[in-house]
Amino acid sequence: MAMAGSSRMRRSRTEMREGIVETATRLFSSLGYDATPLHMIADAAGLDVGTVTDLLGDKRDIYLQVMERAYLLLKASQDEGFARFTRDQAGVRLLVEHHLSFCMEHPEVPELWMHRWLSDAADVTEVEIRYLKPILDRVVDELQDLVAPNVDLGDALWTLIWCIRGFVVGGILTPGGEITGPRDPEALRQFRTHLNLLVDRMFGPGG
Template identity: 45%
Template sequence: MTFADGGQRELILRVATRLFAALGYDATSISQIAEAAGLDVATITQQTGSKRELYLAVMDWVHEMELASLRKATEGAPVTSPEQAAALVRRIIDQYLDLCVTHPEVPALWMHRWLSDASDVTELERRYSQPIRELVKSALAPAMASGYIDPGVDMEYLLWSTLWCVNGFSQSGVLDEHGNRRYMDDPEVLRRFRAHLHRTIHRTVTFPGASP
């Protein structure tokens, strides 16, 4: 995790991110953050403001990380064939999946929100989901215009389905044949999930002539 700030503020943001991801916003107090950071409550509020303001700073960081990851996958990517369109979709999937592997706090924070955590902070979905949707839709527009993507595909729901799958898998893992729960920090589990997600999205989009 990299924040622009240094010193105490960066420490507070790091600790708050970890606790919000583990416990949720509602179950985390400023005093818990202060104790985990080795600081007093007065220092926390002086550096970052209220718990709500601290939470907003953490979610801003998450959003910027997600946007940067998607831009890396989409910028400068030509789409002049079904194969290039399929490769672009795979890059978008892989960038978000790899982000969640490297920063599991990202899907954890969103999963808490999906379970009505921080329900009084209502503006985040509207503020953050629209730029991501527009970025992905804009990147895939040439593929749709060229007929490389089935025009019957609901791209907005396809994007949400991908987020649901990746975020849910990152938090719940999968049960193996022995009943043991395994997560995406297991390389073989991650490999199988990635391959499954690629194939699922590929068959939904139905790229003509492109192999999954």
């Protein structure tokens, strides 16, 4: 009986940790790290601050857990993309399309990174080294021989990253003055066409 009770308690603590990370992910991605106090995370998770800190630590610790979770999701998606990758322009298109689909399925990931572009959580300095550089390093290794001669690979990759994150998170302004985004089939079709054009120009023969 004691072992069964202990097992239930372990499961409960695990579930609470997962709930805190999910709640913090939602808050950090929508409000940013700096605008999300620890008590807000605790309240939204249905826990008190003491329980939250006992389970995961302070707000900085929780933020690192959130960013690690986002990294693992992105890495798993990257693994899937490279499993189908071919070393040609069509392969680059596939990777870009795969990343767009990932960002549409997990918009919280680009939202978290866009907050960092705005200097959110600037005091947590190791995030890019831990969770972004490994992703980009792999892409650079795989694509460095495919980029057009007159194109800088780093600039090309960041152009695609900025475009995808901006479209998924912010959308685009239509001629009628409305903001539309990936939920609009026509806007999505046009954006995919634009991404393919970028890939063809930056990774196609002659650039």
